[in-house]
Amino acid sequence: xxxxxxxxxxxxxxxxxxxxxxxxxxxxxxxxxxxxxxxxxxxxxxxxxxxxxxxxxxxxxxxxxxxxxxxxxxxxxxxxxxxxxxxxxxxxxxxxxxxxxxxxxxxxxxxxxxxxxxxxxxxxxxxxxxxxxxxxxxxxxxxxxxxxxxxxxxxxxxxxxxxxxxxxxxxxxxxxxxxxxxxxxxxxxxxxxxxxxxxxxxxxxxxxxxxxxxxxxxxxxxxxxxxxxxxxxxxxxxxxxxxxxxxxxxxxxxxxxxxxxxxxxxxxxxxxxxxxxxxx
Numbered sequence: 234x235x236x237x238x239x240x241x242x243x244x245x246x247x248x249x250x251x252x253x254x255x256x257x258x259x260x261x262x263x264x265x266x267x268x269x270x271x272x273x274x275x276x277x278x279x280x281x282x283x284x285x286x287x288x289x290x291x292x293x294x295x296x297x298x299x300x301x302x303x304x305x306x307x308x309x310x311x312x313x314x315x316x317x318x319x320x321x322x323x324x325x326x327x328x329x330x331x332x333x334x335x336x337x338x339x340x341x342x343x344x345x346x347x348x349x350x351x352x353x354x355x356x357x358x359x360x361x362x363x364x365x366x367x368x369x370x371x372x373x374x375x376x377x378x379x380x381x382x383x384x385x386x387x388x389x390x391x392x393x394x395x396x397x398x399x400x401x402x403x404x405x406x407x408x409x410x411x412x413x414x415x416x417x418x419x420x421x422x423x424x425x426x427x428x429x430x431x432x433x434x435x436x437x438x439x440x441x442x443x444x445x446x447x448x449x450x451x452x453x454x455x456x457x458x459x460x461x462x463x464x465x466x467x468x469x470x471x472x473x474x475x476x477x478x479x480x481x482x483x484x485x486x487x488x489x490x491x492x493x494x495x496x497x498x499x500x501x502x503x504x505x506x507x508x509x510x511x512x513x
Contacts, residue, residue: 265301271474271506280325281346286316286339290390290439291476294506295319298388299326302435307385310372312362312426317343319388320355330355331375331384333362336400354379361404363418368425376429383429387436391419393443393452412450416459427464427511434511435469441504449498453505465513472506 276284277292295318299309305327311319314332316339323330330353334340340357347355356378358371376382392399392407394415399407409415430436438460440453460466493500 266297269470269472271297271472273474273476276476281321282318283316290315290318290504292318292322294439294474295322295388296326298435298437298506298508299323299328299386303328303386308376308379308381308383310384310387310426310429312387312389312422313391314343314357315339315390317346320347320357323355324350324353327352329353329379329381331372331379332357333360333368333371335359335361335402335404362422362425363404363406365421365425369428372425372429383431383434385431385434387426387430387434388439389423389426389437390439391422393441394445394450396443412452412455415452416455419456420459420463423460423464430511432511432513436509436511438507438509439474439504440507441501444498444501447498453507457505457507460507460509464509464511466509466511468507469510470506470508472508474504474506475502 271293273291273293276282277296278284282292299319299322303309303326306329308329308331309319309323311330311332314320314334315336320330320332320343324347332355334357337359340359343357356375358375360367360371362368376384392405394406394412395408395410397407399405406415406418409418427436438453438456440456443450443452457468457471461468489500
């Protein structure tokens with residue numbers, strides 16, 4: 234009797250799944266990647282994208298995440314705008330955008346590239362995301378401008394401590410050598426941003442590891458643990474991304490391989506994409 238009930242419930246579950254799949258045929262043809270390993274042959278250089286900024290991440294990452302976790306006319310918040318990669322994808326996908334950065338030159342550059350946009354509202358705030366008061370003021374002004382109460386998705390691609398220095402400003406996270414200080418600053422930045430992400434909304438952190446003093450520092454896992462310990466969230470994915478066309482190593486793969494084989498370390502070709510669901 235119990236076995237018959239189990240078989241019945243299993244059949245009902247399978248029937249429901251097949252019914253859902255038949256209603257939505259798009260899953261068969263979509264190029265949204267649900268795998269936990271993303272191998273990307275080269276950086277997308279279409280549209281407004283330019284590979285002219287050391288440390289900018291590839292457009293395929295925000296494109297995949299935005300299409301999966303948002304709908305048309307939703308609003309995306311980005312803690313570190315960088316060279317505008319996510320914003321350009323938002324324009325392409327018709328999502329509104331709120332960004333933050335402290336690099337005056339890059340903000341001007343992005344605003345000039347976006348001068349012709351007509352299909353979205355966007356605002357890039359010249360603001361230190363670790364400053365709670367300035368972040369609050371900038372975000373609330375941006376939300377009012379877009380005419381929304383909160384954002385639907387948040388993304389962050391922070392500096393990897395002091396591996397690449399982006400500005401000379403003292404508040405720039407790329408000047409931080411100490412792991413504990415870096416994590417404390419990231420805690421503040423995430424707290425300031427997550428206040429405006431809707432409940433049950435998703436957010437993603439894109440980060441890699443660093444090699445300091447002859448040792449791998451698993452920066453990504455430290456940051457993942459910080460989020461799990463300090464915010465009421467559910468972990469939805471740990472994605473490993475590899476891209477062959479690494480701008481910093483183009484034309485010198487042989488030298489890097491030679492150095493690695495003659496030492497005891499491995500070449501970094503990966504980044505992590507940690508996806509969380511906010512529950513507060």
